[in-house]
Amino acid sequence: MSRPRYTRELLSTATPRATSLVDLMHRLDMPMGSGARTYLSKRLAHYGIDVSHFVDEPLPARSPQSYTRDRLTEAASRSHSIANMLAHMGVVPYASAFGYLRTKLDQYGIDTSHFTEGPSGRERLFPREELTRAVTVVVPERPHHPRPFHRAGSHDRSASADPQTGGGHPQAA
Numbered sequence: 001m002s003r004p005r006y007t008r009e010l011l012s013t014a015t016p017r018a019t020s021l022v023d024l025m026h027r028l029d030m031p032m033g034s035g036a037r038t039y040l041s042k043r044l045a046h047y048g049i050d051v052s053h054f055v056d057e058p059l060p061a062r063s064p065q066s067y068t069r070d071r072l073t074e075a076a077s078r079s080h081s082i083a084n085m086l087a088h089m090g091v092v093p094y095a096s097a098f099g100y101l102r103t104k105l106d107q108y109g110i111d112t113s114h115f116t117e118g119p120s121g122r123e124r125l126f127p128r129e130e131l132t133r134a135v136t137v138v139v140p141e142r143p144h145h146p147r148p149f150h151r152a153g154s155h156d157r158s159a160s161a162d163p164q165t166g167g168g169h170p171q172a173a
Contacts, residue, residue, distance in 0.1 A: 006040065008047045015049050020057035031093060032060055065091055067101065069108045076105065080116045 006028065018024035021037055030036045037059060044051055075085040082101050086093050105112055 004043070006043050008049075011044060011047060012049055015044065015051065016053075018054070020054050021051070022057040022059060024054075032062075034059065062092070065089075067104050069110070072101070072104055072108060073110050076110050076112055080114065082115075 010028070014027050015024060018027055021041060022032070025032060025036060025040060028040075030040065071089065072085070075088045079085040079088050082098050082105075083093060085101065086097060091097065104110075
């Protein structure tokens with residue numbers, strides 16, 4: 001199991017000097033996003049670190065971005081991953097940007113076959129197009145069976161039912 005990046009020791013040392021959760025994020029060089037803020041808040045609570053001295057401070061506003069076909073084509077041609085594209089465009093990475101950009105790249109048909117890194121930042125084992133082809137292979141439908149399958153011992157017992165009551169076994173005369 002990997003060691004947490006934000007350990008009890010690190011947080012218990014940095015927290016008393018911070019004035020807010022956002023200030024602590026700055027001190028820890030964390031990305032300024034709501035996901036990171038939630039994670040940090042949960043880590044502090046998990047370790048029982050006192051944050052009663054924190055003041056409310058909103059996350060810094062992120063400037064709205066427009067991802068046009070031309071902008072994405074140019075960034076993709078000069079990059080080897082979506083993270084690299086964000087850096088090229090001067091956008092601070094945030095969690096939803098990766099999925100959103102992947103959707104836009106696919107929508108616009110922008111070539112990313114030269115990307116060498118996957119979503120985790122590690123080198124890809126297989127090209128994306130090869131993986132897409134592999135998982136979209138059509139599987140033939142199973143042949144239709146004339147009789148449905150029954151559980152063992154669940155065969156039809158209607159022939160042995162009592163004709164008067166319609167159930168159970170007939171009484172011996």
